[in-house]
Amino acid sequence: MKLFKKRIAMFMALAMIMTSIIVPTTAFAATKNLVVGAVPNIADTGNYTLASIRIEEDVKGNFAVGDVVVLTLPSGVEFNGVPTATLAQEDGGVTTLTATPAIAAANVCNVTIGGVLEATEEVVITITVPVAVTSVGTGAINLNVAAPGTGIASGDYTVGNFVTGAGAVSALSAPTRGGSSTFGTVRIIENAIGAFGLGETVTLKLPSGYTWGAPALTDTTDLVFGAAVLSDGDRTATFAVTTAGTTGQSIIDITTPVVVGSNAKKGDIKVTLGGTADVTGEVVIGSYADYTVDVTGATAKAAVSAKDDQKIANVTVEELIPGSILPGRTITFTLPTNTRFSAAPTLQLVSGNNIWATAAGVLSDSDTKATFTMTTTASTTAAELRLNNVDVDIAANFSGDINMAVAGTAGAEGTIKVAEVAPIVKLESDAKEIKIGTQEQAIGDIVITEGVKEALASGTKYVNIVAPAGVTFSKVPTAEVVTGDLEIKSVTKPADNTISIEIDAQSSVASSIKVSNLFVTANRSVPEGNVEFTVAGTAVMQNAVAFTNVTDAGSVVAAKVVTPAPTETKNQNVVFTIDQKSYTVDGVTVEADVAPFIKDNRTMVPVRFIATATGVPESNIIWDGIGRTVTILGTNKTVQLTIGSKTMLVNGTPVTMDTAAIISQDRTYVPIAWIAMALDVEYTWDAAARTVTFK
Numbered sequence: 001m002k003l004f005k006k007r008i009a010m011f012m013a014l015a016m017i018m019t020s021i022i023v024p025t026t027a028f029a030a031t032k033n034l035v036v037g038a039v040p041n042i043a044d045t046g047n048y049t050l051a052s053i054r055i056e057e058d059v060k061g062n063f064a065v066g067d068v069v070v071l072t073l074p075s076g077v078e079f080n081g082v083p084t085a086t087l088a089q090e091d092g093g094v095t096t097l098t099a100t101p102a103i104a105a106a107n108v109c110n111v112t113i114g115g116v117l118e119a120t121e122e123v124v125i126t127i128t129v130p131v132a133v134t135s136v137g138t139g140a141i142n143l144n145v146a147a148p149g150t151g152i153a154s155g156d157y158t159v160g161n162f163v164t165g166a167g168a169v170s171a172l173s174a175p176t177r178g179g180s181s182t183f184g185t186v187r188i189i190e191n192a193i194g195a196f197g198l199g200e201t202v203t204l205k206l207p208s209g210y211t212w213g214a215p216a217l218t219d220t221t222d223l224v225f226g227a228a229v230l231s232d233g234d235r236t237a238t239f240a241v242t243t244a245g246t247t248g249q250s251i252i253d254i255t256t257p258v259v260v261g262s263n264a265k266k267g268d269i270k271v272t273l274g275g276t277a278d279v280t281g282e283v284v285i286g287s288y289a290d291y292t293v294d295v296t297g298a299t300a301k302a303a304v305s306a307k308d309d310q311k312i313a314n315v316t317v318e319e320l321i322p323g324s325i326l327p328g329r330t331i332t333f334t335l336p337t338n339t340r341f342s343a344a345p346t347l348q349l350v351s352g353n354n355i356w357a358t359a360a361g362v363l364s365d366s367d368t369k370a371t372f373t374m375t376t377t378a379s380t381t382a383a384e385l386r387l388n389n390v391d392v393d394i395a396a397n398f399s400g401d402i403n404m405a406v407a408g409t410a411g412a413e414g415t416i417k418v419a420e421v422a423p424i425v426k427l428e429s430d431a432k433e434i435k436i437g438t439q440e441q442a443i444g445d446i447v448i449t450e451g452v453k454e455a456l457a458s459g460t461k462y463v464n465i466v467a468p469a470g471v472t473f474s475k476v477p478t479a480e481v482v483t484g485d486l487e488i489k490s491v492t493k494p495a496d497n498t499i500s501i502e503i504d505a506q507s508s509v510a511s512s513i514k515v516s517n518l519f520v521t522a523n524r525s526v527p528e529g530n531v532e533f534t535v536a537g538t539a540v541m542q543n544a545v546a547f548t549n550v551t552d553a554g555s556v557v558a559a560k561v562v563t564p565a566p567t568e569t570k571n572q573n574v575v576f577t578i579d580q581k582s583y584t585v586d587g588v589t590v591e592a593d594v595a596p597f598i599k600d601n602r603t604m605v606p607v608r609f610i611a612t613a614t615g616v617p618e619s620n621i622i623w624d625g626i627g628r629t630v631t632i633l634g635t636n637k638t639v640q641l642t643i644g645s646k647t648m649l650v651n652g653t654p655v656t657m658d659t660a661a662i663i664s665q666d667r668t669y670v671p672i673a674w675i676a677m678a679l680d681v682e683y684t685w686d687a688a689a690r691t692v693t694f695k
Contacts (some may be wrong), residue, residue: 030153031063032056033145036126041163041192041249042133042141043278047080048193048246050129050159053143055152056090057122062151063097063113069152071127072144073107076135083109084128089121099125129159137162166195166202166278167252174268176287178321180213180259183269183286188252188279190245196223198244201275204254205236209264210288212237213257221250234259238275256285264288291324293317295406295414303419304452306396306542306553309342312418314388315404316350323378325355329410333361333370333387338395338547339402340367345390347372352383366548374410392419396541396553399423399451422451424540425463427556429533435563436526437619440474440519443559447482448535449512456486456511456539458503464537465499465515466552469652470526471559472496474519484511491515503539522561524620525633531559574613576605578690585613594667596692602659603685603692604669607632607641614681614694623668630661630668632679639678641670650678 034054042048053071057063073079085099098115111127129143141160145153168191173184186204190196202225206212211234217225223245228237239254258269266289270282298313315333319325335341344360355378361370370387392402402419406412429444446465450456456463467473479491479501489504501513522531534552541553576583581595590613596605611621611632620633628643640649641661648655648670657674672692676683682695 030058030151032058033153033155033157035157035159038248039158039160041161041195043136043163043166043192043195044197045133045136046194046246047130047132048160050131050141050143052129053127053145053157053159055125055127055145057124057151060118060120060122063117063123063125064150065097065114065117067113067147067150067152069099069111069113069127069150070104070144070146071101071109071111071129072146073129073131074137074142075107076133076137077141078106078132078134079103079109080130080132083111083130085111086126088124089118090124091121093121095121095123097123099127101127131160161192163191163195164278165191166200167191169273169279169281169283171271171283171285172253174284174286176289176321177260178289178291178323181257181322182213183256183258184284186254186256186271186273186283186285188254190221190223190250190252193249194244194246196241196244196250196277198241200277201238201240202273202277202279203236203238203275205232205272205274206258207265207270208235209261210269211235211259211261213259215257216255217252219245219250219252221245221248223250223252225252241277258285260288266290289321291411292320293324293410293412294320295412295416297404297416297418300401300417301419303392303394303402303421304424304455305394305398305421306424306455306540308393308542308544309391310394310419312390312392312402312404313416314386314390315406315416315418316384316386317347317406317412318384319352319379319382322352322380322382324411325374325379325383326410327355327374327378328376329374330408331372331374331385331406331410331412332408333372334365334405334407335368335392336398336402337368338398338550340393340547341370342391342393345370345387348386348388350384350386352381353379355379355383355385371408390418393543393545393547394421395543395547395550396424396536397550424451424455424542424553425449425535426451427535427554429556429558431530431557431560433562434520434522434531434559436522436524436561439521441521441559443518443520443531445514445516446518446533446556446558447512447514450484450486450507450510453484453508453510454506456503456506457542458487458506458539461503461539462537463501463503463513463535463539465501466534466536467497467520468526468532468534470523471520471531473499474521475517477515477518479513479515482512482514484509486511486513488513500537501539518558520559522559523633525638526561528561528563530557531561532556533558574610574694576610576692576694578603578692583609583613594665596672597664597669599662600659603672604659604662604664605672605675605692607661607668607670607675610675610694611679614679616679634679637678637680639675641668643668648674648678 035051036054037051039051083101087095089095096116101111104110140158142156143159167188171184215228215237224243225239226242268284297315301311303310346360401417404416404418406414426449428447431444434441476493484507486507487505489502492500532555534555536552576596581592622631630641632639646657646660659671661670684693
């Protein structure tokens with residue numbers, strides 16, 4: 001009994017050992033199954049090739065000789081012939097295994113594994129799925145893979161799809177045009193192989209006012225359409241299928257040459273699709289609009305007056321529609337007065353066609369205008385041109401915005417702010433009242449502040465304060481830097497009407513100079529009201545080439561004349577008689593100490609008595625014994641005569657007389673005609689009575 005029990009125990013132990021060594025095939029890791037190739041969409045009955053199924057050994061031994069893989073298609077889908085099975089080692093080598101497909105039923109195929117098992121390499125089997133669709137379903141076409149009792153994984157795999165509708169419609173582009181042109185291509189992507197059946201049609205209809213040119217169709221497979229047939233007054237183009245496609249889903253492109261009629265409405269051009277094929281909807285192929293040129297500018301640059309070679313913002317001229325810029329015409333860019341281009345600017349092509357004949361602008365109007373001439377051919381792709389990297393010179397008296405005007409004959413128009421200009425100096429003063437004819441009168445302090453740092457130049461450079469006509473500086477004032485780090489070297493009075501401040505070192509922050517202890521003398525010709533002092537000099541006026549009529553950077557009112565300049569009251573009739581000392585004023589006799597006389601056929605009259613007789617006050621007749629000049633300060637004119645000279649100054653303008661001023665009997669005499677002209681009075685000469693009458 002004990003021996004029997006011992007034998008039973010040994011047998012059970014051996015059985016357990018054998019169990020641990022011999023593992024069933026189904027205990028191995030299963031194969032990895034994949035769908036490979038294109039998964040087609042199918043919309044109609046017919047013969048198709050679906051995606052293939054690929055079965056890969058995950059570990060050696062998944063496949064065994066005699067294994068059977070069962071492939072089952074859904075209802076309405078049958079095998080169209082025997083599938084092809086291709087085997088290979090995973091690394092691409094030739095395998096000793098075989099796989100033999102055989103149709104078991106209309107929708108069932110058995111694939112039997114045979115041959116000799118691989119000794120070292122895993123094996124891959126790829127099986128094609130040729131089918132005949134007898135009934136169109138919905139959704140995915142799933143191939144069921146089953147291999148019970150083997151190391152081959154089972155499951156459903158999507159190898160095709162049932163779809164509805166012939167295709168998806170879109171426009172490849174939607175350009176804007178100003179008239180008849182080719183617009184965006186219409187693309188139809190076939191939803192499924194054979195979606196377009198033999199004889200089916202696709203129609204494309206344009207809105208009212210538009211007609212087709214000659215649209216053309218191309219596709220990417222064996223699907224064939226006939227040529228476009230136009231109808232409905234050429235608004236509708238019809239394409240008919242002459243050969244149905246069988247090799248794949250087609251991509252169909254239709255060109256869109258459109259003729260724009262006189263009654264066409266501007267806006268989007270919508271093409272309506274229809275026909276017997278299942279293609280519907282609308283697609284926008286472009287827009288019809290007026291020819292337009294858009295002028296824009298980048299952010300305005302910061303600049304300062306009185307300097308050259310300063311950058312301005314880029315300006316862009318862009319066609320919104322090809323051909324908007326008229327061929328053979330011009331585009332001009334014009335700067336405001338007292339600015340100019342430092343050099344001829346150039347136009348850069350950003351996109352589209354090259355449409356200018358002159359890339360460099362032609363300068364004119366004192367270099368304030370740059371003109372570009374377009375080519376004689378209009379653009380076919382909307383052009384974008386840019387005026388960039390442009391330098392300008394700015395006059396000393398300019399500040400504020402530089403607005404560039406874009407114009408010309410090519411259709412571009414606009415005004416763009418390209419720079420914001422700070423004045424090189426800002427001027428301030430608290431004006432004080434002064435009187436004419438009084439010496440050394442105090443005026444307000446003048447504060448000169450830089451518009452930006454480093455505005456004023458240094459190195460034998462000067463800031464000049466210049467007084468107006470009739471005003472002179474009495475002495476050298478005081479100048480000091482009150483803010484910032486600008487350095488002053490000296491202050492001088494190089495002329496009676498000028499104070500000069502030499503700048504020794506430039507600022508690193510905008511600085512201010514205060515000029516104080518300013519004293520002036522105003523002669524009797526200075527009119528009542530504000531007295532303005534200008535600021536100029538080489539530290540201020542930094543343009544290499546001076547701007548016409550720009551002599552200073554600005555002015556400041558530092559004084560106000562409160563007593564009016566004397567005015568003369570002209571009498572009605574003043575009569576002088578040759579060689580007679582007395583004269584009459586409106587019939588009243590006035591005694592004089594000298595008389596008019598005739599010399600070299602010229603009637604010479606005494607200046608002082610003529611001036612006073614015609615209303616000029618005695619105080620406004622000034623004799624300079626050193627310079628031997630007589631100055632007459634009239635209401636509107638200042639006249640200066642120099643003894644022995646034929647040149648007379650009238651308001652500072654030289655006038656040449658035919659006889660020089662002379663001194664006789666300690667009085668200054670001039671020819672009657674010239675003094676009458678200078679004082680703006682009329683006279684008559686009576687030869688019989690030998691009299692001169694002033695009126």
